[in-house]
Amino acid sequence: MARPIQGSAEDPHLALSARVDQWCRWVDHLGTELDPAQLKALTSGKRGDEDSFHLLVMDLHKALNHLAAQLSGDTIDGAHVWQVSQQDGPRISAFMRGLNHTRALKLDHPGLETAATRDGERLLIQNDIGTNDAHVLVAQVEGLVLTLTYSDLHRQRFAFFQDMLSQIGAKWSAVGSRMTEGLNSGDAYYIGTATFECSDEAGLLKALEGLGARIVFLIDWNRARKRLRQIVGKAGSIAVLNECARREIGHRGWLEAGGEALIFAAMEAAGSDYFHIGDTLDAVMGTVPAQEFLIEAMAMASQAMQQRQPVSRIADSIRLLLIRHVGRHHDEFALLSEHASFCHALAEGIRDAIAHGHERSAKDAEKLAKRAKAWERKADLLVMRSRERAERNPRWLPFKRLIERADDIADAMEEAAFLFSLIAENHDKAWPGDVHQGMQQLAEKALQATQDHVKLLLIASALGEGSDAGDHEEFIAISWRVVNAEQQCDQLLRDVRRLLVRNVDDAATLGLGTDFAAALESATDALLATAYGIRDLAFSRLGVEA
Structure with missing residues (x-):
């Protein structure tokens, strides 16, 4: 590495040559075993009062890059080039177009210096990513194939770059970790080869541009x-x-x-x-x-x-x-609204399942039950978040109590979905037409109540100095719709029970059908209780006694 600068009269090169002579003599006197001080002298990359062999190699690398730039016969869009063919010009330009597109994002940080030359049938493009001289990227173009062997001391950064290039068509091979004595303090480093196999010249230029645009994100x-x-x-x-x-x-x-x-x-x-x-x-x-x-x-x-x-x-x-x-x-109603969306999803899933006759399909009913369980768990997480906030700030306490009340809606709906899956397991005992219609009406009314629950929270969160009489009237109207829905579901539950008794003689179908309808009605009971809680909170915000 030192040969190109030896004999130079420039002060930086003279200083480097002196260090080269000093380290060559030092290495010549090393024995077959290294003590800790010698190992540190060879491998340390930390600059301070003492020089190291590794620092010398890094500084020689920088000097060679600087010398190469001075000797370059030409530049293409900022890249120093030597002995390239006419075909290489557009390819180098494509790489530099991508590089220059995002270059400003590095601000004044060193890096992104690019050099290109031809080695037989291959175009080589080298980019110094930053101040770490071990972090250099070399791309090769041969025919319509672009390849890049990339190594990184950091597993997370390697995975990050791997994912970025995969998104623009790279296929990775030979990916893995390696351990090399004296490198990265003996810890593993990560290496792999990215290949872009392009069908035409336009595809190759696009791959080169995409590669160039993504390098800046590796810096720091x-x-x-x-x-x-x-x-x-x-x-x-x-x-x-x-x-x-x-x-x-x-x-x-x-x-x-x-x-x-x-x-x-x-x-x-x-x-x-x-x-x-x-x-x-x-x-x-x-x-x-x-x-x-x-x-x-x-x-x-x-x-x-x-x-x-x-x-x-x-x-x-x-x-x-x-x-x-x-x-x-952080608005107090945000968690409530998110929770309400899961309640709505549960009610809608049940309504749709009945509409499509999934009580006769064990597979479809089981899918609904699994989705319902996942939604119910997500709703539970929101309750936990509300409790955590209430522990930090007392003003969250009323909202914690309200979301805990609202969680009874999700629990009842999830229970209904589970019972529906049990009903479907015994689908040879199908619901008669009148029973199916009654269940459909009950599920539809429960869904409407959850929709009104979502609307009620949306309006309640906006009530305040900026709200007007129209907002207040709509809030009251929706509140009473939820009240009426609960009363209607009470009656629909009784109707369904009567239909089950009159039309079903199988004990399992009768029992599960009754429990399923009762779970839906329980959800509307919880919706009613939650609506009253929302009403109290909204009136409190407006300074009105409930």
């Missing part, structure tokens, strides 16, 4: 992941970085503007009504809302840093952004 990726992990955990940090890359937002602007310090300062500014010491963003806001906020904050920071805005201004913008997000997702 692991640093950003570690910072984000403090805010939204391991899985959340990777989800945010994946989405920021997909939207071509990047993470460098956020890091330069302060990273996690920006978010913690915004959380502190939001105050104790929303956040307490030790809270994580996702624990308070929920996983998806927290990630949505971070993605928007990173987009804001990236754009602002590219425009050279002051960091203090960016911090103010992110504080206001967080207030908008917690106002949107």
